Amino acid sequence: MRTTYLGAALVTAAALTLTACGGSGGGDGDKAEQAAEVSGGNTKPGHAIVLDRPKAKPDLVLTDTDGKKYDLVKETKGRPTLVYFGYTYCPDVCSLVMSNIGIAEKKLPKAERDKLQVVFVTTDPARDTPKRMRSWLDGQGGKDFVGLTGDFDTIQAAARPLGILVEKPKKEKDGSITVNHGAEVVGFSPKDDKNHWIYTTETTADQYAKDLPKLVKGQNP
């Protein structure tokens, strides 16, 4: 039972993590290819996964919580950036992840905190209005976090090359909603604007607090 549970939790964290942990149990088949690009076989749960081959920042233009156009590549150029794809009707992992980052970010010196961009991209644009996202982000210490919404297909297309699984929430016959989504935080270096680091739901606020000073300088944690 316990093993089953832990296995499930890890799979939830990300198939990426599983592989990095030495891969007990499998994620969904379509995730296997994503895992292949992850370095090392000994990353501890919650520690940054450092990519052997950094990935480009997606060309993503969406709307922020002020209703203004936000061009991810332009706005975050040369800045350390964390991007998280999630949704506010997610009381389980999404608020945990954002709150952890919110706590860690506040431990940075002000100059570094100003450099760091934390960007939340909704995977549920049908329900996540800019106003709702703003109050959700503010409610967990993310007053300076950027919240983005827009066309679902655009969001999904931006997440895919990063290896983040994004699917439309599916309404079941009983009225309940099934959501299938990856929960990784994607970190981009200020040096080359590429995605070098991935964090999972296992990552604690302490871990982020330890790593952020390095990420801000473009160093591997």
Next chain:
Amino acid sequence: MTGPAAGARRTAAAALGLALAAALAGCGGGGGGGDDRPELSVSGAYVPQPPTPDMAAGYVTVTNKGGAADRLTSVTTPLAAEVTMHTTIGTRMKRVASLKVPADGELRLATGGDHLMLTNLTHKPKVGDKVSLTLHFASSDPIEIKVPVEPTTYRPKD
């Protein structure tokens, strides 16, 4: 990775359980033990403080010392108009009608796995508050517990 930590976690859960013991009066699992029926107790329950006032998650561990399995069929609370149970398989989070409490085992709700979703809250619960939850089972009597509201980033020690 589950071995030595498991005992410690169980101890921590048990300690939390003690704190809640006063609330466990409704526990129907006592009364000594035939192996043919469930004997349930609840521990380690908490509600993380939600970022918005409309919904929250809830976590509990239901331990079954009996020889028969049971099922958690619903949860009620004055805090929320509705409590639904969700399970996470892989990256897929979906609602379920019940969750199994295995014989001589436990149902452990936790972040990233099985969890309760409290919706249409009467108010936003804050750290330090207590939330009353009543757990209803297929065969055992309902168990009422008072659950602490913890910080959003709270994780049970393991």
